[in-house]
Amino acid sequence: MVKNGEQRVGSKGAGLFKGLGITLSTMTKRSITEQYPDVQPELPPRSRGVIALLEENCTSCMLCARECPDWCIYIDSHKEVIPAAEEGGRERSQNVLDRFAIDFSLCMYCGICIDVCPFDALFWSPEFEYSEFDIRNMTHEKERLGQWMATVPPPPALDPAAAEPKELLGVRKKAEAATLPIEPASDS
Numbered sequence: 793m794v795k796n797g798e799q800r801v802g803s804k805g806a807g808l809f810k811g812l813g814i815t816l817s818t819m820t821k822r823s824i825t826e827q828y829p830d831v832q833p834e835l836p837p838r839s840r841g842v843i844a845l846l847e848e849n850c851t852s853c854m855l856c857a858r859e860c861p862d863w864c865i866y867i868d869s870h871k872e873v874i875p876a877a878e879e880g881g882r883e884r885s886q887n888v889l890d891r892f893a894i895d896f897s898l899c900m901y902c903g904i905c906i907d908v909c910p911f912d913a914l915f916w917s918p919e920f921e922y923s924e925f926d927i928r929n930m931t932h933e934k935e936r937l938g939q940w941m942a943t944v945p946p947p948p949a950l951d952p953a954a955a956e957p958k959e960l961l962g963v964r965k966k967a968e969a970a971t972l973p974i975e976p977a978s979d980s
C-alpha cells in the first residue's frame with residue numbers, strides 16, 4: 793500500500809515538473825501576433841468555416857435536420873408526381889426542396905449534419921468572414937448556402953495504392969464494354 797502511494801506521489805511530481813517545463817519553454821518564446829484582418833490567416837484547407845449546400849444532391853430526407861443537436865437546420869419541401877416514363881408504367885413521386893436554411897448563430901460546427909447526409913449534399917468550406925451586426929442575417933438560406941460551394945476545397949487525392957473506388961470501377965467497365973469491337977455473327 794505504502795509503495796503504491798509513493799509511486800503515485802512520484803508520478804504526480806514528474807507531471808508537475810513536466811508542466812512547469814512546458815510553461816517555461818513557452819514563456820521564453822517570442823509571441824507572434826496574427827495581423828488579421830490586414831493579413832489573412834493561413835488556415836488548414838479542411839477548416840470548419842461555413843457549411844455549403846449542393847442543392848442538386850439534396851433529397852429533403854431531413855436526416856441532417858433530425859440529427860442536428862442544435863435544431864438549427866430548417867427544411868421545407870413538397871412532393872411532386874413525375875409521370876411514368878413509358879405508357880403503362882408507374883408514376884413516381886419526388887421531394888422538391890422549398891427551403892433549406894442553417895442558423896449559424898446557433899450552429900456549434902460539430903459537423904454531424906455533414907457526416908450523416910447520405911447524398912453528399914453538405915460540405916465544409918474554410919470561409920469564416922460572414923459575421924453580421926443583425927443576428928437574423930446569420931441564417932443562411934439555400935441560395936447563400938449554395939454560393940459557399942465555390943469555396944469548398946477539392947477532396948484530398950486518393951492514396952495511389954488504394955483500390956479503385958467501386959463507382960469509378962463500374963463506370964470504367966461500362967465504358968470499356970461500349971468501346972469493344974462487335975464480333976461478327978457466325979454463318980452457322
Ligand code: SF4
Nearest residue numbers: 860899900902903905
Ligand atoms: S454543424 Fe452541427 S450544429 Fe451546425 S448545423 Fe450541422 S449538425 Fe447542426
Ligand code: SF4
Nearest residue numbers: 850851853854856909
Ligand atoms: S442535406 Fe442531406 S441529410 Fe439533409 S435533407 Fe438534404 S439529403 Fe437529407
